[in-house]
Amino acid sequence: MGADARTLLIGGEWRAAAETMAIANPFTGAPIGRAACADVPDALAAVKSATRGAAAMRALGSGARSAILHRAADALARDAARFARAITAETGKPIAHATREVARAVNTLRLSAEEAVRLAGETLAFDSVPGGEGRSGFWLYEPVGVIAAITPFNDPLNLICHKLGPAFAAGNAVILKPAEQAPFVGVMLAALLLEAGLPAEALNLLTGRGEVFGDTLVAHPGVAMVSFTGGARTGERIATVAGAKRLAMELGANSPVIVAADADLDKAAAACVSGAFSAAGQNCIGVQRIYVHADRYDDFRARFVAATGALAVGDPALPGTRIGPMIGVAEAARLERRVEEARAAGARVLAGGTRDGALFAPTVIENAPDTAALVCEEAFGPVVSLFPFTDLDDAIARANAPHHAIHAAIFTESLRDALHAARRLEAAGVMVNDSTDYRLDAMPFGGAKGGNMGREGVRFAIREMSQTKTVCFNAA
DSSP: OTTOOOOOEEETEOOOOOOOEEEEEETTTTEEEEEEEEOOOHHHHHHHHHHHHHHHHHHHHHHHHHHHHHHHHHHHHTTTTHHHHHHHHHHOOOOOHHHHHHHHHHHHHHHHHHHHTTTTOOEEEEGTTTTTEEEEEEEEEEEEEEEEEEOOOSSSSSHHHHHHHHHHTOOOOOEOOOOSOOOOOHHHHHHHHHHHTOOOTTTEEOOOOHHHHHHHHHHHHHHEEEEESSOOHHHHHHHHOOOEEEEEEEOOOOOEEOOEEEHHHHHHHHHHHHHHHHGOOOOSEEEEEEETTTTTTTHHHHHHHHHHHHOOOTTTTTTTBOOOOOOOHHHHHHHHHHHHHHHHTTTTTEOOOOOTTEEEEEEEESOOOTTSSHHHHHSSSSSSEEEEEEEEHHHHHHHHHEESSSSSEEOOOOOHHHHHHHHSSSSSSSESOOOOTOOOSSBOOOOEEOOOOOOSSSSHHHTTEEEEEEEEEEOO
């Protein structure tokens, strides 16, 4: 895309902007293209267009909405290789992982298509209480209207599908703001949806810098809901500016894993390595802290460090690569500083800890104090901290310490310990004998404690993006 990049979709037309921004490959630094930078007038125009689009979507039957999403899923499956290459180029995600993301996105769209025709209400027994005699009726779901969807770079396709698919299934219109570091995959998906028959103004897309027009967008009275995935600070800003409207937010986490004394160490180590370092650790449910029973700590550490050191790091376009670059040099440098801070506080680096541009070697540390940023905050990078424990409840308490949580996990052969941990761990999902990184796109997904604002997962997101209406007939 050239200097006149038409990456704004407003009113059913692709538009350019007065300003553009360069998008570069995070591994090579080579330019991919330029994206248009939306401004406040663009945001206002998008809301006006989406308002018309919401009326068009509301007029479509559930079967028609389902058919559009099925056609989009079919088209995405046919074009999977091109989308995977685009994900790798924009984000540095290894091509093998990008290919899996496309497959997940196809499934997310299909789930949305299937749920579109299942969104039904119920009859109500108005005559079940005195004063209700002669009355009958029902309740049903209706769309909320215009939804502003703001997505991050780490899963630039599937996380967009998790917002667009349910929104369209429920009959809403969407204004999409993709991550500024990786906008082109969203542009590609928007074009595909329009080709699949989506009403022209049901999807508006604004690329560029959110700080320029974001407040205008989320505060606009024509926007009924904001669906946001990203950092806590941005989420707090959105909540402050948006005012009294529906919010659904996933604001990150610091995912803990407990490895009990009776755990299968080979299974636990392999799952935790995959769960920690996939997407270069830039994953809201990636493994960040591992609490290992003291009797098994040395054995687990040896397995985990060896498996970490065996990961192929480098060019994400090569099929054998498992760890590519972080999204940019600045993010890798931030993580490097965090590791050095932990080292200065007494932590020992067992593997990795080195940086080459945006590449950050998969890193394992131990002896880090609980006050270190890598322990008490979200790392969002390929760093894992190991800790020994002797008492399960103590490990659970330490696992629960951070303010934000999504998933937690425990490896154990004891059903009693697994159920005990599942009840006590303060998380929205507890994985037993699996890493925190596991997610089924049909399951409810979202935050616990801080950031507990709504749920994704197709069926659950559709209900977040709908409102009930009751109809009562008085025949008395």
